[in-house]
Amino acid sequence: MTGEDMELTTREIDVRLRVLRFDPEKDTEAHFEDYTVRAQPMERLLDCLHKIKWYADTSLALRRSCAHGICGSDAMVINGENALACKVLVKDLKQPITVEPIRGLPVMKDLIVDMDPFFQGYLAVKPWLITDPKEREPDRERLQSQTDRARYDDTTKCILCAACTTSCPIFWADEEYVGPAAIVNAHRFIFDSRDRGGRERLEILSQKDGAFKCRTAFNCTYACPRGIKVTKAIQEVKQAALFKSF
Amino acid sequence: MIRTHEYDAVIVGAGGAGLRAALEAGKRCKTAVVSKLYPTRSHTGAAQGGMCAALANVEEDSWEWHAFDTVKGGDFLADQDAVDVMCQEAVTSVLELERMGLPFNRTPDGKIDQRRFGGHTRNHGEAAVKRACYAADRTGHMILQTLYQQCNKEGVEFFSEFFVLDLLLADGVCGGIVAYEIATGDLHVFRAKSVLFATGGYGKMFKITSNAHTLTGDGPGVVFRRGLPLEDMEFFQFHPTGLYGLGILLSEAARGEGAILRNADGERFMERYAPTIKDLAPRDMVSRAEFFEIKEGRGAGPNKDYILLDLTDVDPEVVETKLPDITEFSRTYLDIDPLKEGVPIVPTAHYAMGGIPTNIDAAVLADHTGTIVPGFYAAGECACVSVHGANRLGTNSLLDIVVFGRRGGLAMAEYANSHKLPAVPDEPARHVQDWLSGLFEGGGPEFPAHVRTRLQTVMMDKASVVRTEDSLGEALVEVQALRRRYDDCRVRDRSKVYNTEITEHIELGYLIDMAEALVVAARARTESRGGHYREDHQMREDDHWLKHSFITKTADGDTKLAYKDVVMGRYVPVERKY
Ligand SMILES: Cc1cc2nc3c(=O)[nH]c(=O)nc-3n(C[C@H](O)[C@H](O)[C@H](O)COP(=O)(O)OP(=O)(O)OC[C@H]3O[C@@H](n4cnc5c(N)ncnc54)[C@H](O)[C@@H]3O)c2cc1C
Ligand code: SF4
Ligand code: FES
Numbered sequence: 001m002t003g004e005d006m007e008l009t010t011r012e013i014d015v016r017l018r019v020l021r022f023d024p025e026k027d028t029e030a031h032f033e034d035y036t037v038r039a040q041p042m043e044r045l046l047d048c049l050h051k052i053k054w055y056a057d058t059s060l061a062l063r064r065s066c067a068h069g070i071c072g073s074d075a076m077v078i079n080g081e082n083a084l085a086c087k088v089l090v091k092d093l094k095q096p097i098t099v100e101p102i103r104g105l106p107v108m109k110d111l112i113v114d115m116d117p118f119f120q121g122y123l124a125v126k127p128w129l130i131t132d133p134k135e136r137e138p139d140r141e142r143l144q145s146q147t148d149r150a151r152y153d154d155t156t157k158c159i160l161c162a163a164c165t166t167s168c169p170i171f172w173a174d175e176e177y178v179g180p181a182a183i184v185n186a187h188r189f190i191f192d193s194r195d196r197g198g199r200e201r202l203e204i205l206s207q208k209d210g211a212f213k214c215r216t217a218f219n220c221t222y223a224c225p226r227g228i229k230v231t232k233a234i235q236e237v238k239q240a241a242l243f244k245s246f
Numbered sequence: 247m248i249r250t251h252e253y254d255a256v257i258v259g260a261g262g263a264g265l266r267a268a269l270e271a272g273k274r275c276k277t278a279v280v281s282k283l284y285p286t287r288s289h290t291g292a293a294q295g296g297m298c299a300a301l302a303n304v305e306e307d308s309w310e311w312h313a314f315d316t317v318k319g320g321d322f323l324a325d326q327d328a329v330d331v332m333c334q335e336a337v338t339s340v341l342e343l344e345r346m347g348l349p350f351n352r353t354p355d356g357k358i359d360q361r362r363f364g365g366h367t368r369n370h371g372e373a374a375v376k377r378a379c380y381a382a383d384r385t386g387h388m389i390l391q392t393l394y395q396q397c398n399k400e401g402v403e404f405f406s407e408f409f410v411l412d413l414l415l416a417d418g419v420c421g422g423i424v425a426y427e428i429a430t431g432d433l434h435v436f437r438a439k440s441v442l443f444a445t446g447g448y449g450k451m452f453k454i455t456s457n458a459h460t461l462t463g464d465g466p467g468v469v470f471r472r473g474l475p476l477e478d479m480e481f482f483q484f485h486p487t488g489l490y491g492l493g494i495l496l497s498e499a500a501r502g503e504g505a506i507l508r509n510a511d512g513e514r515f516m517e518r519y520a521p522t523i524k525d526l527a528p529r530d531m532v533s534r535a536e537f538f539e540i541k542e543g544r545g546a547g548p549n550k551d552y553i554l555l556d557l558t559d560v561d562p563e564v565v566e567t568k569l570p571d572i573t574e575f576s577r578t579y580l581d582i583d584p585l586k587e588g589v590p591i592v593p594t595a596h597y598a599m600g601g602i603p604t605n606i607d608a609a610v611l612a613d614h615t616g617t618i619v620p621g622f623y624a625a626g627e628c629a630c631v632s633v634h635g636a637n638r639l640g641t642n643s644l645l646d647i648v649v650f651g652r653r654g655g656l657a658m659a660e661y662a663n664s665h666k667l668p669a670v671p672d673e674p675a676r677h678v679q680d681w682l683s684g685l686f687e688g689g690g691p692e693f694p695a696h697v698r699t700r701l702q703t704v705m706m707d708k709a710s711v712v713r714t715e716d717s718l719g720e721a722l723v724e725v726q727a728l729r730r731r732y733d734d735c736r737v738r739d740r741s742k743v744y745n746t747e748i749t750e751h752i753e754l755g756y757l758i759d760m761a762e763a764l765v766v767a768a769r770a771r772t773e774s775r776g777g778h779y780r781e782d783h784q785m786r787e788d789d790h791w792l793k794h795s796f797i798t799k800t801a802d803g804d805t806k807l808a809y810k811d812v813v814m815g816r817y818v819p820v821e822r823k824y
Pocket of ligand 2: 180184226
């Protein structure tokens with residue numbers, strides 16, 4: 001970094017935020033509140049939310065842990081789009097920055113939603129390696145070629161942040177839809193050469209709340225903070241369900 | 247409202263250690279996992295580089311060489327019986343994870359691939375060896391996901407977003423825990439025949455750290471406040487490559503794949519400090535080297551306060567495929583493309599070698615003589631077996647959590663299946679109730695965040711990579727003053743639903759406890775060993791200090807130190823050169 005770059009990144013500026021607040025013990029409806037904090041352009045939106053929580057209004061409720069896009073805690077609607085608050089920087093956001101809870105899941109308080117329906121969708125696709133009890137377990141590792149390993153690499157990156165599922169218009173309209181994240185996690189196993197549960201999962205995903213509800217809106221792919229090609233994965237799962245090829 | 251539950255086994259924490267334990271206990275007895283985070287949010291998911299085992303898939307290797315490296319890397323403070331167990335069981339542990347579905351990277355012939363990592367060598371130090379099994383640079387993510395998948399398959403019961411605040415002991419026997427349900431503010435008493443703590447580390451006491459906001463030492467804090475000892479608290483690992491200003495980790499795997507550390511002059515300075523294995527020397531040595539490079543004016547950047555991690559000579563294909571995440575971190579958070587220029591890095595607080603003392607079956611020790619707390623277990627980063635001694639080798643923690651998580655799960659189930667539900671104190675939640683209601687009182691207008699920021703600065707400046715009697719003395723005075731300021735802070739938000747002000751407030755209290763224990767133990771140890779470096783006592787003193795510290799909180803709130811001899815074995819201490 002040159003001295004000038006450094007100057008740019010360490011100079012503090014005013015950052016204006018509009019945060020959607022809802023306290024179930026007090027409010028009947030959510031409302032926006034405005035805040036101004038001082039932050040450097042290279043700081044994360046999460047840092048700004050912390051400044052509100054730590055020095056202005058300690059009641060602000062949000063989830064977060066790792067602060068670098070790896071734990072999946074802090075998906076939010078930021079300036080209208082789903083993203084992780086710890087993975088967007090102040091310099092890249094138009095002000096005032098609006099921050100809202102992700103959509104389609106019940107809001108518990110401020111930026112915290114009920115994640116249980118999301119995890120139920122995930123569990124519905126049996127996201128674990130299914131083996132054939134008749135096949136003998138090897139003493140060493142199961143072998144897998146590099147090509148077979150690469151086949152499902154993209155979908156192993158999922159951190160279950162729900163950014164994709166809660167950006168999906170089908171999911172907003174119909175909470176029974178398993179949603180993109182569940183299909184991504186099914187994909188991770190269906191295309192794993194070691195797995196024998198493909199048929200079981202594809203049957204589940206061929207049902208009415210399964211993969212065929214997807215209308216390829218691509219919102220999920222844009223929303224995914226891990227850069228997973230979500231729509232492509234869903235398409236591959238649909239293909240596999242139609243042609244029983246995987 | 248207070249609710250009561252009864253289980254055979256209760257596991258606190260849902261990172262790698264907790265989930266691995268749950269898999270064993272869950273198959274054998276009625277088990278619950280209680281975690282303040284959703285399991286997949288645990289910081290095990292942040293681990294990047296790998297998990298080591300002498301599989302010998304790529305190069306000749308043996309568990310005994312691995313054991314030697316672990317003991318030497320730990321500067322001879324590790325208990326050698328425990329190290330043997332870990333390195334022997336490493337091989338089956340990795341194979342077991344593969345059979346659970348973990349997507350390891352593969353060799354051309356389809357076996358689990360392995361790569362180099364700091365301090366891991368062939369034949370007792372001859373040359374670096376490929377021992378780390380990995381899944382790109384998201385090995386921890388894949389371990390966490392795989393174990394969570396398996397727990398769901400086995401129907402393990404989870405209580406997520408339940409914050410554990412107390413351990414129930416009656417006549418020295420463990421009978422359960424008390425937890426605060428974050429979503430409702432309700433208290434829950436979990437009575438259990440056996441309890442295992444797997445709450446992770448406490449790096450958040452330092453300003454620059456690779457640790458998550460939630461790594462605040464709650465488990466060791468609860469134990470400490472109940473009058474039980476903590477072991478080897480003076481040993482905290484600083485990782486040499488944290489992103490400048492942020493501390494976000496860039497895995498040692500980068501150097502394993504050929505990246506080089508350079509100072510402002512572009513010099514590969516590690517050649518001077520560790521002529522044989524250079525950039526792949528153990529972390530404590532590399533962090534110290536960086537510290538002195540910066541101190542002596544050879545730091546890079548306009549303020550000469552960082553080192554450069556140079557990946558420009560590594561094959562771009564390797565960088566993009568084997569190190570995609572760390573490449574992205576540096577692009578996202580520093581706007582720097584590692585393919586084109588050096589990445590600014592500094593030492594970052596990374597790993598707690600110390601913690602709740604246990605034996606090799608994860609049973610918690612009540613004192614330095616080896617007495618056990620019946621029914622109480624601990625595993626993972628919050629525990630101290632001790633397999634890492636004074637400095638942990640890279641990839642040995644993911645191994646530790648899996649090996650000792652498994653052992654803990656087995657031991658706690660066996661104990662639960664042969665014992666009755668123990669008695670608990672009358673009104674078991676009373677202590678927590680009184681404590682929580684007291685948090686809303688208190689006079690000062692100060693925000694606890696100021697106390698936390700100050701704590702992190704003090705610990706970074708005075709008790710991190712390099713320490714002296716003076717710096718530690720000053721740190722102690724400051725930490726004690728910060729405790730008084732903290733005690734005067736109150737919780738402003740009185741709501742019940744998702745009151746995350748309360749949880750953060752309590753976490754800060756534990757951090758202060760951890761900081762005090764660290765500083766007191768570090769001040770007493772007048773030698774340099776592994777991650778504990780005293781500029782005023784630069785030599786290792788095996789005659790006096792081949793022993794583990796045990797620190798306890800006394801009834802009047804003071805601390806007391808005792809010591810336990812290191813379990814020696816095949817390896818006699820030699821000077822640590824690389
Ligand atoms: C960035 C990074 C990279 C790393 N890379 C590697 C690597 O490549 N190889 C390696 O071997 N090691 C690595 N490590 C170290 C290793 O990842 C950790 O030491 C290990 O994952 C710790 O696992 P754990 O299960 O003990 O704790 P964690 O995974 O931290 O889990 C702690 C659990 O405890 C719960 N908990 C905490 N407090 C409470 C409470 N009060 N009540 C209820 N629940 C609570 C949390 O919810 C969480 O579920 C890395 C560490 C970091 C930070
Ligand atoms: S696919 Fe991407 S957006 Fe969806 S849950 Fe996984 S990581 Fe999040
Ligand atoms: S805090 Fe972990 S993903 Fe943002």
